[in-house]
Amino acid sequence: MSNRSPIIIGAGPAGLTAGLELVSRGVAPRLFEASGHVGGLARTPCVDGWRVDPGGHRFFTRSEAVLDVWRSLLPADQWVAVARRSAMLVDGHHVRYPLIGRDLLTQLGFRSGLYGLGALGWARLRRRTRRRAAPESFRDWGIGEFGRHWYEIFFEGYVRKTWLAEPDDLTSDWANQRIRPIRWRDTDGAAARDVFRYPRLGPGQLWEAAAAALTDNGVALSLNSPVVSLRSGSGGWTVELENGQTASGDAVFSSMPLRVLVEALEPEPPEHIRAAAAALKHRALITVGVALATRHELPFNWVYTPGRDVRVGRIQNYTRWSPHLSPAHWRGTHLGLEYFTNSDGDLWAADDESMARIVEADLRALGIGDAVERIMFVRSPFAYPVYGPDRMDSVALIREYLRTHHPSLRPMGRNGMHHYDNQDHAMLSAMGSVARYFGEDADPWRVNSELRYQESGLLKM
Structure with missing residues (x-):
């Protein structure tokens, strides 16, 4: 192994992928995880044979590099193929989701269907004739995409419940990737193609295999080891754990929440950077x-x-x-x-x-x-x-501060970059961070910039 000494904070998909990438390049990092498990949200707790997937993790990607990692960690017989079928429960009706035009026109009543179709036409006309705000609020985006009637039936209450905020107070940056448009044609063919892979024992099976592979390659992986402070100096980085122990390294790859990372930095960042971090929810x-x-x-x-x-x-x-x-x-x-x-x-x-x-x-x-x-x-x-109105500016401020003052500190992953990423995006941000560590021209912040990532071009395992 090389004499490089990177430290990884977090053993979710990003942290474990960074570890695998470093090992493949001959570097053995040290990895600290605050909780007692690996996988982050993509873990699979198990008690007496009962397994819980905390988020419902679909495995799909456009990246051959990501597919290669998945295949290397679990053999083919440990994956199952799952046809996605979802619904929204409205007034006792299970309305298929992604929304299908013929269901909207008939399932909730003919009058509701006609009213929704008229509202959608009016919304599309308004969208073409007015200048769009950048970024749009989720409410404006939803009405423009689905019409007021169907937006209010399917999305306004759901967004309030799940994001715990008013739709006017959320930006729509994440919506194009997470909420699919209405399907008007080829609904049966589209449904048949909407198949994803899934580890037979849940997503944690994959990330437990990743952790085992790292351990087999000499990587020190410490669970129940929250990092409480990070200090940089001429010799690199020193991280302090909650138990008082410290570790030193030449770089830090961090998937801990970006807000928490800023709070842990020593010396303390300027007030406007701390305020930007505090705005991230x-x-x-x-x-x-x-x-x-x-x-x-x-x-x-x-x-x-x-x-x-x-x-x-x-x-x-x-x-x-x-x-x-x-x-x-x-x-x-x-x-x-x-x-x-x-x-x-x-x-x-x-x-x-x-x-x-x-x-x-x-x-x-x-x-x-x-x-x-x-x-x-x-x-x-x-x-x-949370994609609040200050998210984009706050992340940009923090990113520039870290680039200027701490270039060897590399945020990655969903929480590390405060970006609503899929698993493969978190992995790609880790791969890009490691590539940059080795001097390659890679920008992990450009990962997950596609407008409609889920709609086409996904690779099969």
Whole structure:
């Protein structure tokens, strides 16, 4: 191995990928993870054969380099092919998502369909004739994309519930990649092509394999090791852990939340940089794995619940992801209920008993109020970076400050760059950061700049 001595903060997809890239170039980093597990949000907690995927992680990409990593970590027999089928639960109807024109015109009533079509036509006409703000609010974008009627039915309540903010206070930067347009043609063909891969034991299976590969190559991976401060000097970097131990290196690759990274820097950055960091917000996520003895034939991977009658924001049907997320003997229903909250919100403060009561009330409201056979709680404090109106300017300020004053400090990944990335984007940002460390012309900040990433050109495993 070389005499380089990089430090990696965070053992999610970005941190583990950076480690694999460094090892492939003959460098053994040290890796510190604040929690007791690897994979970040893409972990798969398991108790007695019950597995919970906290976010519903689809595996798709346009990058051969990413595919090569996935293939190298898990053999072909450890992947399952999953046809995506999702729905939005509105007024008791499971309306297929991505939205399909013929469903919108008929499923919620003929009058609603005609009204929605007229509102969409008016919105498209207005979009062509007015100058668009940059960036648009999510509400303006949603009305322009779907028309006011269908936007209000499907998206306004859901965005309030999941982002915990008013749609006017969110920018639409993430929406083109995360929310697909209405399908008017070839709906059956498009659905047939919408197939992704998934590790048979959940996403954590992949990242646990990555951690094992790093350990086999001599990488020191320390769990339960939060970094509380970072100091740079003429000899490189010194990071201090919560337990008082320190480590030194010539560079730092950081996937810890960008706001937390700025707060941990010593000497303290200027006030305007600290203010920019303080403006960056996250949503927390509580995923509740629920086993019901009754078999409910729910033909969807995901069901989105925009209505106010339930607190759950999205429901995963784990059986349709992989039957191996449940014990082999199980013949009932295994669901994952996702609750979006702030780290200081009432849901986050609720103990397991209080959360169980909320879950049972939601199940009754959804008409599946069977006795709960098993329940698991998985809490993720930094699940999703919020796209508030100050995000773009704040990140730009911090990025320039780090480039100028700390060029060997390399933020990467969803939280490290405060960018709503998929797994493959997080991996690509890590690959770009490592390439730049070796003097190559790579810019990890340009990763995930495509307008409609999910729509075409995805590679098959």
